Amino acid sequence: MPPSLRSRRHRRLAELIARYRDAAGLKQSDVAKQLGRHQPFVSGIESGQRRVDLVELLDLAEVIGFDPHELLKELRKTPRE
Template sequence: MAKTLGTGRHRALIALLIAKRESAGLTQTELAAKLGEYQSFVARLESGQRRVDVVEFLELADLLGFDPHEALDRLSRIKE
């Protein structure tokens, strides 16, 4: 399997998460607190230095108020 960090889909995922956090009116620090993590955890996700696993993705969708199925459908249509 090829590396996924930095691919078009990974960049689109990051952009989606940033946009959803901002539209929820949350800072990185506030989102981190809701996740029980440090701000640096969110910063690493949003800078593309860290992958988002499925369970984290579902928790982020719940906290940020977006449909994970719809988001994955959109991401699946992105060609590398």
């Protein structure tokens, strides 16, 4: 069975992205604009309602200014379900 959007790791990923964005002093709308998207795109990722693919994650890291390797290290600390 594929992992749910509500799996522990998906929830943690959404939380980390939101935390990094907040720490950068950016609003969801700021990030969305730089990505050429609308604010609900970022909101959906941060709320766990939308999966983020690898390319989107790299784009988010570039816009927000976080190291994707660090995010993945943090995410690996979260046990699989």
